[in-house]
Each structure stands twice: as structure tokens, then as C-alpha cells.
Amino acid sequence: MLKQIKKEYFNSTFFYMASSALIILILLFPLIFSLQIFKKLESFNGIYILLNKGLLIKDYSKEFFLNFPISLKLSVLLNIIFIFIAIFSFLLKRYIACAVSNIFSSMSVFLFLASLKEIKNNIIELNIPSSFIFLNVLWPYIFCILFEIFLAIFSILKKGKEKLAESIFFCCSLISVLIVFLIFIYISVFGLPAIFKIGFFNFVFSNEWAPESGKFGILNLLLASIISTFGALILAVPLGVLAALYLSELAHKKVAFIFNTIIEVLAAIPSVIYGLFGMTTIVPLIKFVFNKNSTSSVVGDSLLAAILVLFIMIIPTIVSTSYISLKSVPKSFKEASLNLGATKTQTIFKVTLKASKSGIFSGVTLAIAKAIGETMAVMMVAGNVVNPPNLLKPVRLLTTGIAIDISYSSGLLRQALFGIGFILFILIIIINISFKKSLKTVKF
Numbered sequence: 001m002l003k004q005i006k007k008e009y010f011n012s013t014f015f016y017m018a019s020s021a022l023i024i025l026i027l028l029f030p031l032i033f034s035l036q037i038f039k040k041l042e043s044f045n046g047i048y049i050l051l052n053k054g055l056l057i058k059d060y061s062k063e064f065f066l067n068f069p070i071s072l073k074l075s076v077l078l079n080i081i082f083i084f085i086a087i088f089s090f091l092l093k094r095y096i097a098c099a100v101s102n103i104f105s106s107m108s109v110f111l112f113l114a115s116l117k118e119i120k121n122n123i124i125e126l127n128i129p130s131s132f133i134f135l136n137v138l139w140p141y142i143f144c145i146l147f148e149i150f151l152a153i154f155s156i157l158k159k160g161k162e163k164l165a166e167s168i169f170f171c172c173s174l175i176s177v178l179i180v181f182l183i184f185i186y187i188s189v190f191g192l193p194a195i196f197k198i199g200f201f202n203f204v205f206s207n208e209w210a211p212e213s214g215k216f217g218i219l220n221l222l223l224a225s226i227i228s229t230f231g232a233l234i235l236a237v238p239l240g241v242l243a244a245l246y247l248s249e250l251a252h253k254k255v256a257f258i259f260n261t262i263i264e265v266l267a268a269i270p271s272v273i274y275g276l277f278g279m280t281t282i283v284p285l286i287k288f289v290f291n292k293n294s295t296s297s298v299v300g301d302s303l304l305a306a307i308l309v310l311f312i313m314i315i316p317t318i319v320s321t322s323y324i325s326l327k328s329v330p331k332s333f334k335e336a337s338l339n340l341g342a343t344k345t346q347t348i349f350k351v352t353l354k355a356s357k358s359g360i361f362s363g364v365t366l367a368i369a370k371a372i373g374e375t376m377a378v379m380m381v382a383g384n385v386v387n388p389p390n391l392l393k394p395v396r397l398l399t400t401g402i403a404i405d406i407s408y409s410s411g412l413l414r415q416a417l418f419g420i421g422f423i424l425f426i427l428i429i430i431i432n433i434s435f436k437k438s439l440k441t442v443k444f
Contacts, residue, residue: 052068115186337351402417
């Protein structure tokens with residue numbers, strides 16, 4: 001029996017070590033990716049990336065030096081470090097730590113893949129015709145991602161079948177957190193240099209956005225995003241919560257089913273449809289109402305139009321999440337309140353609403369993230385002009401600023417757009433933390 005256990009352990013250890021060695025060989029020595037310029041193939045591997053600043057590309061009459069982004073070097077280095085941590089954890093029979101290391105190793109590959117975009121931009125800046133540029137990620141690197149995940153599952157299985165479900169849920173949660181973390185790292189790597197170069201206060205608190213003149217102030221964009229988001233919330237939260245209260249506590253079951261179905265459909269509609277509705281209905285309506293008895297000319301594309309479109313977009317989210325939270329309140333709470341002499345209205349507002357406070361706040365937080373991160377719909381109705389925020393004038397939001405300029409950007413402008421993304425990311429984090437803190441203090 002002891003010999004059989006030792007044999008199984010040796011076989012599994014040999015399999016794991018051989019698989020990890022194969023991944024290291026694939027990462028370091030063979031081609032990671034190839035670059036074709038003027039039908040001439042240039043290739044390099046992980047060792048070349050770690051030991052060199054870039055790649056010298058020679059053509060018949062020209063020489064180009066392609067810099068390696070920091071994220072490219074970091075991804076290769078992290079990948080190798082986590083593979084070795086996984087190997088040592090497996091040998092020490094720390095199988096959960098081994099699985100976590102394998103997942104981190106596979107996720108670091110995505111940081112590498114993200115850096116390919118920056119490499120392509122550097123190539124375009126070399127004034128090489130884009131029609132001659134072909135960037136091809138080879139399959140071995142994709143194979144490494146899948147095989148790392150397989151090794152993580154293999155390590156979890158060594159822990160025992162009874163721990164399998166718990167470990168899988170843990171790893172899925174870890175992957176979700178890690179993806180967000182990698183996105184934050186990627187945005188930081190490419191956005192912070194511009195913020196440091198321009199100056200944080202000049203970047204955030206200046207209201208002049210004129211990249212052609214070297215002015216990168218995003219204050220007007222930032223204020224427009226904040227005002228449009230909270231303007232939509234002021235309209236959507238009371239209406240959405242009251243609608244959810246009606247559907248969950250007062251409406252007939254058939255009526256609640258019909259309305260819930262409609263709300264779910266509205267929540268699933270693509271944002272461009274809302275933008276199209278706003279462009280063809282809300283914008284002309286604003287123009288008609290405010291030009292009717294006024295000498296000034298209101299174009300309709302404005303901050304008010306953006307607020308109304310966002311209001312229509314986020315109200316299904318608030319209603320659906322609030323409804324689910326209200327329906328999850330135990331009936332015993334309501335029955336106890338009614339038995340103590342409270343009216344139905346008092347029970348709804350003093351017991352049911354209070355007990356579902358956490359779920360309602362989660363829905364509001366989700367609606368904020370949806371509103372502040374919306375791009376296409378507000379781009380179609382806001383006017384996209386960098387003006388100080390005014391309800392009846394065109395404005396440009398943070399997200400639309402990125403979407404409008406990213407296609408032709410390069411150099412400092414491109415880094416500044418990543419800087420906008422970084423500020424937007426931090427803003428969403430601050431809002432989420434603030435709402436979680438306020439959840440403990442707010443009383444209905």
C-alpha cells in the first residue's frame with residue numbers, strides 16, 4: 001500500500017514537473033510572437049525580451065528600433081516567477097498555493113497580450129505603412145494559458161475530491177479579482193507617465209483640452225461625467241426603488257411578472273439603441289421645448305440629453321436589483337410587524353425597505369458604474385464639445401473623450417487618454433467605497 005502511494009505521488013510529481021518544464025521552454029526559447037514588416041519576418045523569444053531594450057528591425061534602406069513596453073517584460077518575468085512558485089508549492093504539498101500560483105501565471109499572459117497593442121502603436125509611429133504590418137501571436141503562448149489552468153485544476157484535485165467545489169469557487173473568484181487587478185496595472189503603466197509629465201494638478205484641475213496645442217486638462221470632462229451620472233441617479237433612484245416596492249409588495253402577481261419581463265428586456269438592450277432613441281427623440285424634444293419661448297438657440301445635444309438617456313438606461317438595473325432584494329426579505333419579518341399593529345405601508349417602509357437596504361445599495365452602485373462608464377449612448381446625444389458643464393450646452397464626458405481621440409492618437413496624447421482611463425478607474429473605486437461606507441450610516 002505504501003509503495004502504491006509513493007508510486008502515485010512520484011507519477012503525479014513527475015507529470016507536474018514535466019508539464020511546468022515544458023511551459024518554461026515554450027515561454028523562453030521558442031518564438032513568442034513574430035513581426036512581419038515588408039514581408040520580412042523578425043522574431044524574438046522570452047530571453048530576448050528580458051535581456052534587451054527592444055528589437056532592431058533592418059530593412060533594405062532603413063533601420064527601426066522597436067522598444068519593448070514595461071508590461072511586456074513584466075509579464076514574462078511574472079510568468080516565470082509564478083511557475084517556479086507553483087513547482088515548489090507542489091513539491092511541498094501546498095496544493096492550493098500551487099493552484100493559485102498557476103492561475104497567477106496564466107493571468108500574467110494576458111498582460112503580455114495587452115502589451116501587443118502598444119507594440120503595434122510603436123510600429124505605426126515608425127512611419128511604416130500600416131498595410132505592411134502584420135502582428136501574429138503564435139499558438140504556443142495560448143497553449144500556455146490553457147495548460148496553466150489545467151495544472152491548477154490538477155493541483156486542486158490532489159487536495160481531495162471533497163475540497164474540489166470549494167477550491168474551484170475560490171479559484172474563480174481569484175481569477176475575477178486578478179483580471180481587474182491586471183487591467184488596473186495595464187492602465188497605470190501606460191497612463192501614469194502622462195499624468196506625471198503633464199502634472200497631476202494641470203491634468204485634473206485644468207479646463208483646457210487642446211492636444212494640438214499641448215494642453216491636456218480634463219476638468220470639464222470630469223465634471224460633465226460626474227454631473228451627468230449623479231443627475232441620472234437623482235431621477236432614477238427614487239423612481240426605481242418605488243417601482244420595485246410596488247411590484248414586490250402591492251402589484252398582482254401577473255402584473256408583476258409582465259412588468260419584470262419588460263424591465264429585464266430593457267436592461268438587456270444595447271446602449272446604442274438608447275443612444276439612437278435619445279438622438280431621434282430626446283434631443284429634438286429639448287430643442288423644441290427650450291427654443292419655443294426663448295431667443296437663444298439651443299441645439300439639443302447637451303448635458304441634459306445625456307442625463308435623460310442615462311436615466312432611462314440605469315432605471316431597469318435599479319428596479320430589477322431592488323425587486324430581487326425586496327423579494328428576498330423573509331415573510332416572518334413582515335408578519336411580525338403586522339402582528340405588532342403596524343400598517344402595511346409602515347411595514348413596507350420601516351421593515352421591508354430597511355431589511356433590503358444592502359441589496360438596493362448594491363443595485364445603485366451597479367447603476368453608477370454603468371452610467372459613469374457609458375460611452376456610445378452619451379456620445380450620440382451629448383454634442384462632444386469640450387465646454388464647461390451647462391445643462392443646455394454640448395459637453396464631452398471622460399469616456400467619450402477616450403473613444404473620440406483614441407483612433408488617431410499617438411505619443412503623449414495616447415498616454416493622456418490612458419491617464420483619463422486611470423482617473424476614471426480611480427473615480428469608480430472611490431464611489432464604490434463611499435457607497436459601502438455610507439451603507440452603514442444611512443437609515444431609512
